Amino acid sequence: MDVISILKEDHREVEALFGRIEAASARAVKTKRQLFDQINSALSAHAAAEERILYPRMRELRPLRQQSFEATEEHRLVKQLLTELSELDVGNEIWNAKVKVLMDMVRHHVEEEEQQYFKILRSELERTELRQLGEQIQSFKESFIGARKTAPVPRSEATYSQPQA
Numbered sequence: 001m002d003v004i005s006i007l008k009e010d011h012r013e014v015e016a017l018f019g020r021i022e023a024a025s026a027r028a029v030k031t032k033r034q035l036f037d038q039i040n041s042a043l044s045a046h047a048a049a050e051e052r053i054l055y056p057r058m059r060e061l062r063p064l065r066q067q068s069f070e071a072t073e074e075h076r077l078v079k080q081l082l083t084e085l086s087e088l089d090v091g092n093e094i095w096n097a098k099v100k101v102l103m104d105m106v107r108h109h110v111e112e113e114e115q116q117y118f119k120i121l122r123s124e125l126e127r128t129e130l131r132q133l134g135e136q137i138q139s140f141k142e143s144f145i146g147a148r149k150t151a152p153v154p155r156s157e158a159t160y161s162q163p164q165a
Helices: 003-023 029-059 062-087 093-124 127-150
Strands: none
Touching (some): 003 029, 003 093, 003 127, 029 093, 029 127, 062 093
């Protein structure tokens, strides 16, 4: 599978989790925490893979260089929100407001990737390279998730790593 297909699949997974958290009642605190933990995990693996594999390649492509920096900055802001959400009680009104902002930010980021960045990637890169990047992304995500399962981290540190320049 090519890199674009894999990343779009990740986007659909996170959007489905967003839908479930939006549909949860205000009293479904346990459910919301579980959904948030799944969102945090999915976003962490996805973003770390993009930062390690895709964004460096985008920086090499003139039409995507600036966008790679913007996307990295959007990741930084999402990380900040994930950390703040991890430290708040789910029943807190501020938690609900921050989740809404998180969803808005991620949805905006996804729209930019799918409507702009991915189209340019398809035009700039050969199919074989798109598939190779997909294999690298998939392998990285599997290692990333495996490492997180074997080395639990405190909730405040459970967000993905700082992007590399």
